[in-house]
Amino acid sequence: MSNILIIFAYKLILMINEKYTTDKILIFDIDDTIAITAAKIVVTDSKTGDKFELTPEEFNDYEKNPKHIVNFDQFRSLEIMKAGRLIDKYFNILKQNYNKGIAIGIITARDNQSMIYEWLRYHVGFHIDKKLIWAVNDPVHGLTGNIQQRKQEAMKWFIEQGYTDITFFDDDKNNIKLIKQLGKELNLPIKTHLAKK
Numbered sequence: 001m002s003n004i005l006i007i008f009a010y011k012l013i014l015m016i017n018e019k020y021t022t023d024k025i026l027i028f029d030i031d032d033t034i035a036i037t038a039a040k041i042v043v044t045d046s047k048t049g050d051k052f053e054l055t056p057e058e059f060n061d062y063e064k065n066p067k068h069i070v071n072f073d074q075f076r077s078l079e080i081m082k083a084g085r086l087i088d089k090y091f092n093i094l095k096q097n098y099n100k101g102i103a104i105g106i107i108t109a110r111d112n113q114s115m116i117y118e119w120l121r122y123h124v125g126f127h128i129d130k131k132l133i134w135a136v137n138d139p140v141h142g143l144t145g146n147i148q149q150r151k152q153e154a155m156k157w158f159i160e161q162g163y164t165d166i167t168f169f170d171d172d173k174n175n176i177k178l179i180k181q182l183g184k185e186l187n188l189p190i191k192t193h194l195a196k197k
């Protein structure tokens, strides 16, 4: 085999065998935890036709009105995602641990696992195993229930994979509360951080 082929084969093996820890993991939400983007949720009142926009932070406390049509299209835009800014504090924690080979997971309310994977890999520069990226509203995961319940389900999956040292970062206190509760139920203390901008 020529040298070039050997190098190519070696690189291929490295790509497949991305090494990361299987006991310790840091799991991050995206919006308002590691990144702030201009993406907004557009809410339309089906009766009056009135429209208004909510930031992800405002959406955390929004209670759905049956007359409201909620549109998340802006969260599917890789361009809006790329134009956002990273939140240094939590992003640096992610980066330092990633560089040490600690497993990194994502649990976001977004609905596009592939877009998050690509954004992390080609825009931010981290190659995170796709199966560790949970965009809980993406039909690929087959989750049901509200956002908090879906986030709990995603966390259960991580626990089932055998992770025993889990730290969870999210800017929504309701998510933090439910993830903590889940840890208690399953007898596995989960460390949590309420991300603040």
Ligand SMILES: [Mg+2]
Residues within 6 Å of the ligand: 029, 030, 031, 032, 033, 056, 170, 171, 172
């Ligand atoms: Mg968030």
